[in-house]
Amino acid sequence: MTDQKTIKIYLYTRFERLWHWFQAAVVITLIITGLEIHGTYSFLGFKTAVRIHNYIGLTWLTLFAFFVFWLFTTGEWRQYIPTTKRLFSVVRYYAWDIFQGKPHPVQKSTHAKHNPLQRLAYLGISAMLLPVQMVTGLLYYLYNDLQGFFALSVLAGIHTLIALFLLNFLIIHLYMITTGHSVLGHVAGMVTGWEEVTDTTAIEDWETKAVRKN
């Protein structure tokens, strides 16, 4: 086994962290209230659930516009460009290598914060699921003013399906947090901005030999 040293790099800017946790709160609230409106359970009361769902949904929709603006002005959209390069080694890592304690094949850096699998997943969510969810949500909200524009049943069907897909994502996402260098390593990274990564600076053999104890 090669010896590995971890260092901390400042990976997530203040805005990114703020946006991340804001979205986390929003998505969870929307799922909880949304499923109540769907009739899955009764928790806050239908009326309260509808109210919260509407306000949070509209808030998110408004702020999402700012996020999209930020994404394009800062060039951060490039983080979401999909690539097949090393995609399969990442898949292989999560399917096999992780059980053997092998290192992650892709290093995080400020220029590439997401591994190829993350890029695909986040692109799919940000560019497909969320926009569709926001549009169907808005049309659902405005249904009464846009009579006959769309059947409510179609809107509700799509909105429900995507909500459950997002819940699916949430479960996997929460689990993936635990696959960092320590179980809560990734959480700390998203709170402070400082992520623990393996130091990729080449270490010459003579350097390490001098300090090795075993």
Add this chain to the structure above:
Amino acid sequence: MKKRIVFSCKMAATAIAAFLCFLSPAFAATPENSDDAPGRRLARQAVKGSKQWTTTDHKKMEALNKDFTSGEEITRACISCHSEAATQFHKTIHWTWLASEDKTDLRYGKAGFSVNNFCISGNAMEDKSCLSCHPGWDKKGVQGEVNCLKCHNSSGFNFEEALTDVKSFLKDEDPEAHEMAKDLQQDIKKAVTQVTFPDRKSCGDCHFTGGGGDGVKHGDLDTSLTKPNRMLDVHMGTDGKNFTCTRCHTTTEHNIAGRIYTNPAVESRKSLIEDDLAPKITCESCHSAMPHKNDSKMNDHTDVVSCQACHIPSFARVNPTMMMWDWSKTGKMKDGKPYTEDGEFGKPVYKTIKGEFKWEKNVIPEYYRFNGSLTSTTADDVIDPGQIVKVSQPVGDKSDPQTRIFPFKIHRGKQPYDKVHNKLLAPILSGSKGFWTTLDMNDAIERGNKTLGLPYSGQFDYVETTYAMPITHMVAPKENALACTECHIRETSRLAGITDLYMPGRDRFRLVDTIGWVSVLGAFVAVLLHGLGRFFMRNGKED
């Protein structure tokens, strides 16, 4: 490093505070006790300063300062000033008992071919017991004169009885009888001058006891509305707005606003702002079509759901109402005699002369689409005896802008029909030859159908029927309006019968839900196995 964490925490706190501030105006706009619902504001304006006033004191009217010997004399005294009153009244359904203005059109109306599943038919005013509710003198029907006092007198005095006594006393030779007649005439004179607009009791004397008793026919009209509290009816409550019936049932030329069989109460729903002379018969008249607070989702409901659907959570909330009347059970005897058996509410559940009844209290309505018109099966319409006959049913279509989801009392019954002609029959009930005396249904039908000029084959049987009555009175205070989940709920939705629309909370697509939940469950199982795998493999570390 630590500094950064502290700073991050501060930032997070600021962000959360900012987020809450962003939301707070939305919540702050609708505090619990605020009362800024436009519909209530409008309605308050519409009924402001409603004190009635008049330029006439009937006690001083020379025409009424008479010793009356008959009802007709009183009516003539009224008409001597109110010259057009009787002429106007003669054209209304209250007098003719026919829905159409055309007096020869007998299709709809108690004096026509209309039947119901209570006392079945008015038998063209031949069934005299029905005429106790006809606003003429001495049950003479349209042959007699209008009895103005039936609706316009507040004395509670029994004029018909007193005048009958006066007549017989005057015929008597005994001077003492003449004295008594004089006394009675003094009482009559005093009572006659107590002229008023109709009050709740004037209308209720007939409309609260339709079908032959308190709460028999309507579920939302019974004697509990003579002096209701606001919990029973927020508008009529004596501790609320204290409305009389005519406050909403506004009148032109003695035509009182309200539905008449197939004719809706109004052609279109208009508020007084749109048309200040519109009848006040709809909720929208005073409350507008957007009555709830401006940001309220409830306003989005008003184009589909009637106000009544949510604001009348149940009917017959004080007095019970009859829900079923089975004529096929008539004729059972106890010790060889007709009898009555009382049930739960102190109301009869069996009467030899009428059959079997069911009564209920706090009844949850049934909901149908309704455009204000009821269509009915008359004694002249062919029925299918293999099915439950809808004697009266709401008309409404999703695409019709006048249609709303509306609450109904559905009265179920079993009544006679002609096995050969397949038509509902109209037995005559009261009188010496009526069913209630003879208990001979075949003979009663023979005589009853003759009054309507309709043929009878001589063979009858009983058929199950339903009779729909819109529920529009007994509007509860707003805090008692239905909660969302009375309808927006999976299994127990009150609108389970309305299947042509998608309702959040009630409806779902099984396929969508299945795919979605399988994916969620799949993700859960996958991460669980993956996690267990990592745990047991200890990330490949050997120690």
